[in-house]
Amino acid sequence: xxxxxxxxxxxxxxxxxxxxxxPLRWKxxxxxxxxxxxxxxxxxxxxxxxxxAQEDLGISDGNRQWVITAYALAFGGLLLFGxxxxxxxxxxxxxxxxxxGFAIASxxxxxxxxxxxLLGARALQGVFGALLAPAALSLLAVxxxxxxxxxxxxxxxxxxxxxxxxxGLILGGFLTEYLDWRWTFYVNIPFAVAAxxxxxxxxxxxxxxxxxxxxxxxxxxxxxxxxxxxxYGFTRAESEGWSDTLTVVMFVASAVLLAAFxxxxxxxxxxxxxxxxxxERNRGGVYLSLGLAVISxxxxxxxxxxxxxxxxxxxxxxxxxxxxxxxVGMITGSTQIGARLMNRVPARLLMGPGxxxxxxxxLLLTQMEIGSSYTALLLPAMLLLGLGMGTAFMPAMSLxxxxxxxxxxxxxxxMVNTSQQVGGAVGTALLNTVAASATTAYLxxxxxxxxxxxxxxxxxxxxxxxxxxxxxxxxxGILVAAALIALTMVNAGSPDAxxxxxxxDGSGTDGAEDAVKVPVIAx
Numbered sequence: 403x404x405x406x407x408x409x410x411x412x413x414x415x416x417x418x419x420x421x422x423x424x425p426l427r428w429k430x431x432x433x434x435x436x437x438x439x440x441x442x443x444x445x446x447x448x449x450x451x452x453x454x455a456q457e458d459l460g461i462s463d464g465n466r467q468w469v470i471t472a473y474a475l476a477f478g479g480l481l482l483f484g485x486x487x488x489x490x491x492x493x494x495x496x497x498x499x500x501x502x503g504f505a506i507a508s509x510x511x512x513x514x515x516x517x518x519x520l521l522g523a524r525a526l527q528g529v530f531g532a533l534l535a536p537a538a539l540s541l542l543a544v545x546x547x548x549x550x551x552x553x554x555x556x557x558x559x560x561x562x563x564x565x566x567x568x569x570g571l572i573l574g575g576f577l578t579e580y581l582d583w584r585w586t587f588y589v590n591i592p593f594a595v596a597a598x599x600x601x602x603x604x605x606x607x608x609x610x611x612x613x614x615x616x617x618x619x620x621x622x623x624x625x626x627x628x629x630x631x632x633x634y635g636f637t638r639a640e641s642e643g644w645s646d647t648l649t650v651v652m653f654v655a656s657a658v659l660l661a662a663f664x665x666x667x668x669x670x671x672x673x674x675x676x677x678x679x680x681x682e683r684n685r686g687g688v689y690l691s692l693g694l695a696v697i698s699x700x701x702x703x704x705x706x707x708x709x710x711x712x713x714x715x716x717x718x719x720x721x722x723x724x725x726x727x728x729x730v731g732m733i734t735g736s737t738q739i740g741a742r743l744m745n746r747v748p749a750r751l752l753m754g755p756g757x758x759x760x761x762x763x764x765l766l767l768t769q770m771e772i773g774s775s776y777t778a779l780l781l782p783a784m785l786l787l788g789l790g791m792g793t794a795f796m797p798a799m800s801l802x803x804x805x806x807x808x809x810x811x812x813x814x815x816x817m818v819n820t821s822q823q824v825g826g827a828v829g830t831a832l833l834n835t836v837a838a839s840a841t842t843a844y845l846x847x848x849x850x851x852x853x854x855x856x857x858x859x860x861x862x863x864x865x866x867x868x869x870x871x872x873x874x875x876x877x878x879g880i881l882v883a884a885a886l887i888a889l890t891m892v893n894a895g896s897p898d899a900x901x902x903x904x905x906x907d908g909s910g911t912d913g914a915e916d917a918v919k920v921p922v923i924a925x
Contacts, residue, residue: 485816731788
């Protein structure tokens with residue numbers, strides 16, 4: 403229930419010179435979480451509908467990837483820009499604008515009668531998603547500053563951020579099988595309208611949280627082009643191969659552009675991405691470990707979807723429901739483990755073990771065969787994956803913006819989304835390449851032994867499973883690396899350990915702004 407009278411924590415905040423907690427912040431969390439769910443599930447909901455949309459609009463096999471890529475390029479490329487816009491323009495205003503724009507883009511996508519309009523709508527969804535996502539996370543960062551309340555809020559947010567992809571598979575299966583592929587777009591409209599109306603009336607952004615600096619235009623151009631080149635390079639590598647000329651050119655261009663971006667940011671007075679956001683040890687460790695974890699998870703969603711539908715013969719709806727244990731695990735890990743322990747133990751002791759538990763679940767999936775039992779193998783593996791990821795994601799999401807001055811909350815939040823978006827592009831391309839190579843090698847070695855059509859079909863299915871399990875082995879290694887980075891780089895203690903000290907230096911904007919307090923650093 404929202405408070406109706408000043409609370410002791412609010413009085414203490416006022417006495418300390420900080421803005422009192424907003425009594426409507428818990429209602430605001432509902433609408434922020436709803437918007438985040440829409441953005442996350444949209445990354446997977448269209449995947450299941452893609453075959454139907456391709457057939458309906460006559461999209462060629464060569465162009466169908468652009469239904470996914472157009473969204474990823476716009477979203478990933480503009481995230482830093484969207485994060486800084488929310489800092490300058492105001493997070494509430496940016497959040498509501500992103501929601502309205504996302505709803506309009508979704509309506510255009512659902513009504514599309516041509517390939518060009520569908521691709522344009524997907525790109526437009528990515529543009530407004532890049533405004534919406536960092537604004538949502540940074541609103542939590544500036545609205546929930548009390549350690550215990552922050553743990554609860556980020557527990558809910560982390561569960562949605564982690565489980566939204568699986569929810570998208572379930573919802574996408576339902577809509578595609580029982581309605582029409584167009585409803586995978588239309589379904590966003592009620593989400594967006596409800597969240598926008600609710601946010602407009604209940605979100606009250608702290609007055610001192612704005613950044614009045616001028617926008618860093620060179621930084622915007624260099625970061626956007628660099629991130630677009632990077633995401634497109636990995637996307638193209640998936641379909642054309644790593645040695646493709648344009649793929650290599652994209653990677654080289656991305657490296658040059660992003661290096662130039664860092665050089666510019668180190669010199670300009672009001673940078674798009676203040677390097678202090680990246681160089682703080684804990685945030686750097688969070689961004690890196692989260693990016694690696696998402697690499698493994700995106701590949702897993704892809705392989706398990708194909709395994710269940712092609713090898714096991716599941717329908718789209720049944721496939722979606724097969725992911726439910728992962729969603730349950732993520733919600734449990736985030737709200738019942740991560741949120742309850744975040745104020746009692748250092749973040750690294752949740753993130754590191756969480757990633758390792760997820761790695762154990764991933765390790766079980768390396769034992770998949772054509773006839774593997776869902777109940778005996780896939781269900782416990784998904785539960786472990788969800789439990790581990792939920793436990794790790796919750797403190798990671800909170801720590802990624804903890805200690806950031808309010809003026810930098812938007813761009814720090816954008817870095818969380820950027821690490822996830824780039825991680826998703828890397829995971830899809832890298833693990834797909836590993837799976838394709840293993841599948842080809844298996845077919846080459848065993849195709850000659852098939853003496854009938856049924857035997858050849860069996861060899862093909864076994865080759866697919868061989869490819870999936872080979873790629874999952876890589877994903878296990880990546881998750882272990884994420885755990886090691888979390889355990890070694892993240893050294894923040896629990897927020898309740900002591901009072902905290904101020905984080906980053908205060909140069910760049912109004913000195914009167916209060917920094918969000920950071921957890922004590924463990925020695």
